[in-house]
Each structure stands twice: as C-alpha cells, then as structure tokens.
Amino acid sequence: MRLPASWPSLADDEPIIWAHYVxxxxxxxxxxxxxxxxxxxxxCRAAKRTSTATDDILIKRLRQPSRWLVAAIALAxxxxxxxLGPIGLRYWKFGAGLLLPALVGWLAASLLGAISxxxxxxADISVADNLRARRRRTRAGILYxxxxxxILLVTICLMLLSIPAVRAxxxxxxxxxxxxxxxxxxAAQPALKNVVAGIQMVFTEPIRLDDVVxxxxxxxxxxxxxxxxxxxxxxxxxxxxxxxxxxxxDSFQNWTRTTSEIxxxxxxxxxxxxxxARLRAKLTEIVSPDPNWDGRVCGLQVTDSQxxxxxxxxxxxxxxxxxxxxxxxxxREKMTAFIAAEMPEALPRGRELLWLEGAPGLPKPEVxxxxxxxxx
Numbered sequence: 490m491r492l493p494a495s496w497p498s499l500a501d502d503e504p505i506i507w508a509h510y511v512x513x514x515x516x517x518x519x520x521x522x523x524x525x526x527x528x529x530x531x532x533c534r535a536a537k538r539t540s541t542a543t544d545d546i547l548i549k550r551l552r553q554p555s556r557w558l559v560a561a562i563a564l565a566x567x568x569x570x571x572x573l574g575p576i577g578l579r580y581w582k583f584g585a586g587l588l589l590p591a592l593v594g595w596l597a598a599s600l601l602g603a604i605s606x607x608x609x610x611x612a613d614i615s616v617a618d619n620l621r622a623r624r625r626r627t628r629a630g631i632l633y634x635x636x637x638x639x640i641l642l643v644t645i646c647l648m649l650l651s652i653p654a655v656r657a658x659x660x661x662x663x664x665x666x667x668x669x670x671x672x673x674x675x676a677a678q679p680a681l682k683n684v685v686a687g688i689q690m691v692f693t694e695p696i697r698l699d700d701v702v703x704x705x706x707x708x709x710x711x712x713x714x715x716x717x718x719x720x721x722x723x724x725x726x727x728x729x730x731x732x733x734x735x736x737x738x739d740s741f742q743n744w745t746r747t748t749s750e751i752x753x754x755x756x757x758x759x760x761x762x763x764x765x766a767r768l769r770a771k772l773t774e775i776v777s778p779d780p781n782w783d784g785r786v787c788g789l790q791v792t793d794s795q796x797x798x799x800x801x802x803x804x805x806x807x808x809x810x811x812x813x814x815x816x817x818x819x820x821r822e823k824m825t826a827f828i829a830a831e832m833p834e835a836l837p838r839g840r841e842l843l844w845l846e847g848a849p850g851l852p853k854p855e856v857x858x859x860x861x862x863x864x865x
Contacts (some may be wrong), residue, residue: 513571513842514564521563525556546652554596561592587652594644598637605633627697627714631687634716686734687716695736696743701810703742704731708810744810752786753813755803757819763799763835765791768824772803775823781816783808793856798837 529552565585573581608629612622696702696719700711704721704780707729714721719736721729744751759768767788776787786806793800803820806815827833 510571513567516561517567518560521647522556522558524563525559528559529556542610546606546610547600547603550599550606551596554592554599558592558596561588583651583668587648590644590647594640596648597640597644601636601640601846605629623697623699624694627694628679628691630698630714631691631716633689635688638716686732686737687714689737690714690733693737697745701744702750703744704729704735749809750783750785750806751810752804752806753810753817755805755817756792757801757803757821757824757828758798758837759801760837761794761797761799763828763832765789765799765801767832768801768828768835771823771827772820775820775827776805776816779816779819781807781812781819781860784791795851 495667529548532544532548537549557804568581571577608625612625612629690696696711696714698711698714702709702711702721707721707723707727709721709729711719712722712728715733717733719731719733721731723729758766771791773787776782783806786804788804790802790804791799803817803824805813805816805820807816
C-alpha cells in the first residue's frame with residue numbers, strides 16, 4: 490500500500506510503505522522466536538540429563554525475557570532491510586532506547602531471581618540443625634530485594650535518558666542535585682533509615698528466617714524479612730509487622746541465635762516437710778520417656794523457702810522451644826497429679842487461709858504469658 494506523496498516520509502526519496510516495514514519486522518521477529526525455541530528445546534533436553542535443579546530453575550526463570558530479547562536482536566539485524574531513512578532511524582533509535590533497557594533489565598531481574606531461587610532450594614530449613622540454611626535464606630532474600638531495587642532504578646533511568654526532553658531536564662537537575670538530595674533525604678529519612686538497616690542486617694544478622702524471637706512481649710517466629718520491615722508470626726496465628734531498624738536499635742530476645750536448644754522451668758509449691766528427693770526421682774521418671782526431652786538436663790532444686798511452703802524448680806531441656814513448652818506442661822500436670830495422689834502430705838497446709846489473710850511472701854498463681862514456649 491503506497492500513501493500519497495504529500496504524507497510524511499521516513500525515507501528521503503519515497504513515501505511510507507507500511508506493508509514493507511510490517512513484513513520485514515514480522516519475519517525478523519518470527520525468525521528470532523524460532524531460534525529461541527530451538528535453543529530452549531536443546532537446553533531443556535540437556536537439563537533433563539542432570540541430577541540438580543539448578544539448570545531447571547535458570548531455564549524457567551530466563552525463558553520469557555530471553556525470548557523477547559532474542560526477537561529484539563533479530564529485529565535489529567533486520568533494520569538495514571527496512572531502508573528507514575533519517576526520520577525513520579530517529580524513531581527507530583527512540584524505540585530501541587526504550588525497549589532495549591527494559592528487556593535487559595527484565596533479563597537481569599530474572600537472573601537475580603534465579604540465583605535467589607537456587608540458594609533457597611539448596612538451603613533446606615526443614616532439617617533439625619538448620620542454622621546455616623536459615624542464614625543463607627535470609628541473606629539471599631535481602632540481597633535479592635536490594636539488587637532488584639537497583640536493577641529497576643538503573644533500567645528506568647536508562648529508559649528516561651532515551652527521551653530528549655527528559656535528558657535535557659536531567660542536565661538541569663544535576664546542577665541542583667545537592668539541594669534536591671538534601672530535601673529528598675529529609676523527607677524520606679524514615680524510609681531510608683529502614684533501607685540502610687536492611688542492608689546492615691545482611692552482614693550483622695541479628696535475626697534470620699525462622700528464628701524464635703520475643704518482640705514487644707510477643708513470642709513468635711521470623712516469617713518474612715523485607716527490605717524495610719520484618720513479619721513475625723505470633724504463636725496464636727497473628728502477625729507482628731516490625732520496622733527493620735527496630736531490630737538494630739532496640740533490645741529483643743532471640744532464642745535461636747546460635748542453636749535452637751533451650752532450657753525450660755516448671756515451678757511447684759509444696760509443704761516444708763515434703764520429701765524433695767522422692768519428687769526429684771519422680772521428675773526423672775516422668776521426663777525420661779517423654780519424646781520432647783533431649784536427654785541433656787533434668788533437675789529439681791529448691792529455689793525458695795517460706796514459712797509455709799517450699800518453691801521447687803523443675804529444669805528440663807529440649808531441642809527447641811515448642812517441644813520445651815509441651816514438656817513443661819506435662820511436668821506440671823504429672824507432678825501435680827503425683828503429689829495429690831501419692832504425696833498428699835506435700836501439699837501446702839492452710840494455703841487458702843494464709844492467702845485470705847494476706848500472708849507476706851505467698852506466691853501468686855503461675856501465669857504463662859510468653860506464648861507456646863513460655864518464659865525460661
């Protein structure tokens with residue numbers, strides 16, 4: 490289809506022939522897609538012969554961006570056949586300045602995501618001793634978000650630089666970059682503070698994924714670490730969203746900083762004449778067959794003495810806080826039942842009367858408010 494001679498031309502000596510451009514561009518894109526399909530087929534066949542999932546993750550992540558990048562490269566090779574002319578080349582360079590950075594940025598982001606997926610796949614946190622795996626996952630997650638932010642920033646800047654008007658504005662802004670930087674820094678101080686804290690967390694590692702922490706009096710596990718905030722899964726299925734900077738500025742408890750092993754206590758109050766040695770033997774009898782006990786620590790000590798009662802502390806150990814909480818509950822239940830059934834003389838005498846009279850030093854009922862793992 491040939492347009493009237495009065496219409497704008499992309500070439501010097503002939504009017505626009507749209508059909509010619511469309512046909513050449515379509516042939517180039519189809520040829521690029523065919524080449525990509527052949528390469529993808531060969532790589533998939535080769536990946537099936539390997540035992541690792543690394544190559545599968547790379548192929549899956551890079552398939553889409555590489556497909557259109559190959560098509561764009563094929564289109565670039567076909568550009569001389571289009572005979573665009575000076576005006577056409579101007580539009581061609583403008584489109585390429587927008588499309589090429591976008592495709593390269595997409596490919597870089599996908600490659601970064603593939604590396605993160607590979608690290609996560611190799612770091613199995615379902616095993617018992619998962620400290621190293623949780624460390625790798627935490628670093629991979631934070632570095633992935635930082636890298637993705639930088640890739641998006643560079644990609645957008647390169648795309649904007651292809652626009653002449655924006656490029657001219659950019660030169661003007663560079664002259665006043667100092668004042669603009671101060672203004673933006675003052676306005677975005679809280680956000681930048683959390684971003685810097687997120688980067689610092691990669692190297693200091695105060696927390697890692699699946700760490701057991703107590704933050705603001707709440708017991709929970711680190712479920713997600715973002716660039717500016719952390720999500721803590723509370724034991725009762727609530728979620729606590731905490732700014733990253735708070736983990737670097739405020740004190741908090743991390744129960745799995747070096748290991749998940751933990752000690753837990755269960756307190757009992759008995760009469761001063763109670764046979765402590767017999768209760769100690771009973772504690773060992775209760776704890777020994779319990780699967781929540783790891784075999785490290787099992788002891789009973791008199792930690793306080795008052796005129797009408799003794800305070801006994803049952804100290805037991807477990808591989809993690811969840812099992813230790815269940816073990817402590819079992820110790821309280823079975824030791825109390827044993828005292829009531831086999832050692833009634835060990836029950837504190839006149840306890841209700843002393844309580845009503847407000848006897849000093851009488852313990853209040855034990856309340857466990859620290860979540861399923863309790864407070865040691």
